[in-house]
Amino acid sequence: MQIKIRKATKKDFNTICKFVNKLDDFETTLTPILSNSKARRLEVRNGVAEKLASSKSKYFLAEVDGSIVGAGCATIVEPTKAKFTLRKVGLLEKLFVSEDYRGKGIATKLIEARMTWLRKQGVEWFESNICANNTVSLKASEKAGFKPYSIIMHKYEF
Numbered sequence: 482m483q484i485k486i487r488k489a490t491k492k493d494f495n496t497i498c499k500f501v502n503k504l505d506d507f508e509t510t511l512t513p514i515l516s517n518s519k520a521r522r523l524e525v526r527n528g529v530a531e532k533l534a535s536s537k538s539k540y541f542l543a544e545v546d547g548s549i550v551g552a553g554c555a556t557i558v559e560p561t562k563a564k565f566t567l568r569k570v571g572l573l574e575k576l577f578v579s580e581d582y583r584g585k586g587i588a589t590k591l592i593e594a595r596m597t598w599l600r601k602q603g604v605e606w607f608e609s610n611i612c613a614n615n616t617v618s619l620k621a622s623e624k625a626g627f628k629p630y631s632i633i634m635h636k637y638e639f
């Protein structure tokens with residue numbers, strides 16, 4: 482099986498939205514505070530369009546035999562100068578691999594490609610927000626060398 486990783490273009494807009502929607506559907510099963518409502522679907526479309534148009538973001542896609550089977554986004558953020566010593570932070574976001582293609586190293590390749598692009602933009606610090614109970618994603622992130630540095634504590638009162 483040959484896996485091709487490529488940068489997305491505006492033509493990939495609908496495909497990317499489908500992947501982000503699938504990620505939302507999955508994440509709503511992990512935590513009840515997340516939503517995959519109609520309003521959220523619209524927010525996803527706006528967010529994807531914004532990222533495709535921005536020089537600070539890049540979506541990467543994984544292809545097998547001409548079909549897109551995975552996606553992930555890299556975004557550069559600039560933290561507030563007063564608080565942080567870092568000038569550029571690279572966010573790895575919106576990672577999703579189609580069920581039939583999991584466990585074949587596709588996420589690993591999507592992480593590598595996004596980190597390579599972010600490094601070229603001057604990023605030395607990489608971050609990824611992962612739900613604490615998303616054990617598979619945590620493992621994939623650890624495999625790429627990531628470690629936890631901040632933990633959001635929560636308590637449900639509803």
Ligand SMILES: CC(C)(COP(=O)(O)OP(=O)(O)OC[C@H]1O[C@@H](n2cnc3c(N)ncnc32)[C@H](O)[C@@H]1OP(=O)(O)O)[C@@H](O)C(=O)NCCC(=O)NCCS
Nearest residue numbers: 576577578583584585586587588589611617618620621624
């Ligand atoms: C998380 C996800 C992107 C991983 O994609 P993938 O292509 O299957 O991952 P890889 O094949 O590159 O595996 C990377 C590592 O993750 C871990 N991993 C992958 N699948 C696993 C599984 N089913 N159980 C436990 N660990 C697993 C392993 O450590 C693996 O490394 P190894 O193969 O050397 O052991 C995929 O499962 C997915 O799309 N899940 C739903 C969406 C999601 O959680 N996205 C991330 C949001 S933060």
